[in-house]
Amino acid sequence: MGLRKIRFVVERDLRMFVQYKFMLIMRGIWFVSQVSLFGLVVGKMVEAAARAAGINYFQYYVAGVTIITLYSTSMFIGYDIFEEAEHGVFEYLLTLPVSRRELVLGRSIGGGLRSFIYVGPLLIIVLTLLGVSNPLHLLIALAGLFLFAFGVSGMSITIAVAMKSGDKYDILIGVLDALIVRLSTTMYPTIYLQEAMPSYATISQFNPLTYASDLFRWGTGIEGTFQVSPLVGVLALFIFFFSFTFIGVVFYEKRLEGGSWQ
Amino acid sequence: MKAILHVIEYDFRNFFRYRWFIIALIAMNLADLFISAVVFTQMTRGIVDYFRFFAPGLAVLGLFASAFMIGREINMEVRREVHHYLLSLPMSRTELAIGRVLGGGFRGMLYMTPLLLTNFVLLGLPTLPQLLLILLALLLLAIGISGVSISIAVSTTSFEKFVTARGVVYYLFFFCSSVFYPMAIIQTLEARGLTPLVRFAQINPLTNGSDLIRSFLLGSPSFSPLMLLDVAVFSVVFAFCAAFAYTKILMRH
Numbered sequence A: 001m002g003l004r005k006i007r008f009v010v011e012r013d014l015r016m017f018v019q020y021k022f023m024l025i026m027r028g029i030w031f032v033s034q035v036s037l038f039g040l041v042v043g044k045m046v047e048a049a050a051r052a053a054g055i056n057y058f059q060y061y062v063a064g065v066t067i068i069t070l071y072s073t074s075m076f077i078g079y080d081i082f083e084e085a086e087h088g089v090f091e092y093l094l095t096l097p098v099s100r101r102e103l104v105l106g107r108s109i110g111g112g113l114r115s116f117i118y119v120g121p122l123l124i125i126v127l128t129l130l131g132v133s134n135p136l137h138l139l140i141a142l143a144g145l146f147l148f149a150f151g152v153s154g155m156s157i158t159i160a161v162a163m164k165s166g167d168k169y170d171i172l173i174g175v176l177d178a179l180i181v182r183l184s185t186t187m188y189p190t191i192y193l194q195e196a197m198p199s200y201a202t203i204s205q206f207n208p209l210t211y212a213s214d215l216f217r218w219g220t221g222i223e224g225t226f227q228v229s230p231l232v233g234v235l236a237l238f239i240f241f242f243s244f245t246f247i248g249v250v251f252y253e254k255r256l257e258g259g260s261w262q
Numbered sequence B: 001m002k003a004i005l006h007v008i009e010y011d012f013r014n015f016f017r018y019r020w021f022i023i024a025l026i027a028m029n030l031a032d033l034f035i036s037a038v039v040f041t042q043m044t045r046g047i048v049d050y051f052r053f054f055a056p057g058l059a060v061l062g063l064f065a066s067a068f069m070i071g072r073e074i075n076m077e078v079r080r081e082v083h084h085y086l087l088s089l090p091m092s093r094t095e096l097a098i099g100r101v102l103g104g105g106f107r108g109m110l111y112m113t114p115l116l117l118t119n120f121v122l123l124g125l126p127t128l129p130q131l132l133l134i135l136l137a138l139l140l141l142a143i144g145i146s147g148v149s150i151s152i153a154v155s156t157t158s159f160e161k162f163v164t165a166r167g168v169v170y171y172l173f174f175f176c177s178s179v180f181y182p183m184a185i186i187q188t189l190e191a192r193g194l195t196p197l198v199r200f201a202q203i204n205p206l207t208n209g210s211d212l213i214r215s216f217l218l219g220s221p222s223f224s225p226l227m228l229l230d231v232a233v234f235s236v237v238f239a240f241c242a243a244f245a246y247t248k249i250l251m252r253h
Helices: A002-047 A047-052 A057-074 A077-086 A089-095 A100-130 A135-162 A164-184 A189-197 A198-202 A207-218 A232-261 B002-017 B018-045 B050-080 B083-085 B094-123 B128-155 B157-174 B183-192 B196-202 B205-217 B226-251
Strands: none
Touching: A002 A047, A002 A057, A002 A077, A002 B018, A002 B157, A002 B183, A047 A057, A047 A164, A047 B018, A047 B050, A057 A100, A057 A164, A057 A207, A057 B157, A077 A089, A077 A100, A077 A135, A077 A164, A100 A135, A100 A207, A100 A232, A100 B083, A135 A164, A135 A207, A135 A232, A164 B018, A189 A198, A189 B083, A189 B183, A198 B018, B002 B018, B002 B094, B018 B050, B018 B094, B050 B083, B050 B094, B050 B128, B050 B157, B050 B205, B083 B094, B083 B226, B094 B128, B094 B205, B094 B226, B128 B157, B128 B226, B183 B196, B196 B205, B205 B226
């Protein structure tokens, strides 16, 4: 497998990302309004509960919103795959002197990497707001977030290639987004999920967003957020990354054969 | 009147073409209510019963999102020049414009109905005059939102610019209103120097629409005719702006 060829595929996906400039601007506006309006006001509303749970809700929420942004931008790669199928770009890609596996692996890495590049400036703002108490913890957390971003890209590719219609993909992603974000600890601590409905807390334990957001908070030194060991968090994200990258690669590779995307 | 009804019917038929999109929207709204609101209820104990507080806000949220969808269609029509066909129809431009604004508003009402019924099931029934006032306020709100959406849609032929402008309007109207949190808590932002946002939240029609439902179903805040007046002014201003902008754009082409 040629690393150089994978690099070309990754580069292409990074360049394609720029075409979503308005979507990216909108995501940025969403991020700012979530932090500066929703985060501030809800922080006031839940002040007492947050104090009881030993957290500063505003900091907790800002970290969570960063992970939601990373998740949603990593999902964009699925839209690219549908666009390519609709506009006949698949055929062009197959003519390139790149093996199927290199192409698929490159796309998965490109999808994760470009979302990380997008979130980079937001991450700097967030880290300025939250501060960093232990640089080593932060580095471990960022490594975990890399795995998370690649895993989400793999998941997006898996869903995109499993569906025939772009509309259905869009809708499924919308529903999945609604559930996966809300049933995680991105917006609220596990203790309150448990109190609200034990089944919500159980589901959240299998949710990669829970591990990504808790790991990021641990990395920035936000107190009282991690319910399990950070090592378990990294391991969970690695399993998520490995499963979906592998499944995504296999699915995408199979779909490329025989023109089944048409 | 008959011509306007035909245009409304046309928009209604188009609305059902997006049935999967609507299903996804409903799923998101219900997830907001039955997951997020349930968890926040635990976190706001002693301050507000968040689940009951948020339910009316959710109906207004759904109304906003669905009434806004007309803008997406009109922007697409402007880009693809479908208006040539619309201009060939035996009706005046004013009738067409009024029909589009009302059509967008009625679609919002249709989508919001199950969410409002969920409110009645969860929070109790209003009296008949209260119900009529709620429906009137929501209809005015829906027409105003449809007007905002159309005004933005005809202002640009770029879908991306429309989507970006829609995002700004969405987030400003959503987060700077009492849909998600009580006005008393928003007012604490004044201490942080965010007075303009607090003022906007106070006159935001989404604030007044959701607080009007709350006043009848929860008893708090107390009903004020100013709530209805605020929504009515918003509706009249933006319905007029949209009809004017839509007619001008059609004439320009």
